[in-house]
Amino acid sequence: MARRFSVIFIPEGDSKVRRVRIQSGIVKSIFCCCFVAFGLFAFFAYSYFNLTVDRDELQRLRVATSQQRQTLQHLVADLEEVHRQMSALADTEARVRQLANLEVIPQGIPVAIGGLPEVEPIEGVDDIQRQINQLQVEIELRRQSQEGARNLLNDQVSLSRATPKGWPTKGWLTSYFGMRKSPFTGKRVMHEGLDIAANTGTPVIATADGIVARVRYSPGYGKMVIIDHGYGYRTIFAHNSKILVEAGERIKRGDVVAKVGNTGQSTGSHLHYELRLNGVPIDPRKTL
Ligand SMILES: [Zn+2]
Incomplete structure (x- = not known):
């Protein structure tokens, strides 16, 4: 209703x-x-x-997007700079390898000469992250490569220091390495070193870094010193008038180890200089 x-x-x-x-x-x-x-x-x-x-x-x-874009641009510029520096490092390493004749370049290392490949275009944060990851991998490879080069160089330096080189005393060669008529027996025998005539007392110097392996007197070699240089090299200095080192002493190339003399089976004041590689006498003349 x-x-x-x-x-x-x-x-x-x-x-x-x-x-x-x-x-x-x-x-x-x-x-x-x-x-x-x-x-x-x-x-x-x-x-x-x-x-x-x-x-x-x-x-x-x-406003925030604009600021982020600027930050992104700065990051991109920084990344490009890092790429450039990596490229410069790779160039330097390649030159060092060339200078040191280190031809072996570890696998996985980008070829250094001419720089690294062009930097990929960056669209966003993901690209930056990817490039950072890539750079981290490159840095690790570069580090390994440089460590390898350094080890090889160290080995080369050690080998070079341990390889006998130069004259062991000031004098003149009177007898060469090889078969010769023995001045004592008249028979042809192997002369396993070089004879260097020098006045008694003339310093005898080590021709490479090493450790004094032995100091002793032998009827044939007289007062003798044997130096172990590692890498299979040994040098023997015989007929000395005086020995100035002891067994076990660490020696540098150029250190005076003895004085020239006429001890043992010798026909006059001279140094008998022997070089052995893995126990086998080799001609030291090439190393003088
Ligand atoms: Zn000799």
């Missing part, structure tokens, strides 16, 4: 009271409209608020 509402207008003064009758449906409609209008207002207000917040956020993000 439809209900009615009455709205009574009571004017001031003498005017008549007015009464308006309204059906309940209309009242409900008015309420509904008000409710919908309020809802719409709230929705638009909320949307507007959100829009403002989004706009600020967008602005902030734009």
Whole structure:
């Protein structure tokens, strides 16, 4: 049953009271409209608020993106610089290897001369990360390669220092390495070293770094010194008048180890100089 509402207008003064009758449906409609209008207002207000917040956020993000782009550009420049330095290092290593005649280049090492391959274009953080990983691998390989080169060089230096070289005393050659007629027996025998004539007391010097292996007197060789140089090399100095070192002493090339003399089976003051490689006498003349 439809209900009615009455709205009574009571004017001031003498005017008549007015009464308006309204059906309940209309009242409900008015309420509904008000409710919908309020809802719409709230929705638009909320949307507007959100829009403002989004706009600020967008602005902030734009600034942040711009800063990140600049950071990225700096990183790219830094990476390119690191690549250049790596390339320079590789060049230097290649030159060192060439100078030292180290021809063996370990596997996996990029060919150094002419620089490393071009730097790949960088689009984003992932590319940078990938290049950093790649650089880390390259640095490790480069480190291993340089360590290898250093070891090879050290070996070469050690070998060079341990290889007998130069004259063991100041004098002149009187007898060569090889078969000769023995001055004592007249028979042809092998002379396993060089005879260098020099005045008694002339310094006898080590021709390579090493350790004194033996100091002794032998009826044939007289007062003798044997120096072990490693790498299979040994030198023997015989007929000395005096020995100045002891067994076990570490010797550098150029150190005075004895004095020339005429001890043992000798026909005059001279140094008998022998060079052995793995126990086999070799001609020391090539090393003088
Ligand atoms: Zn001799």
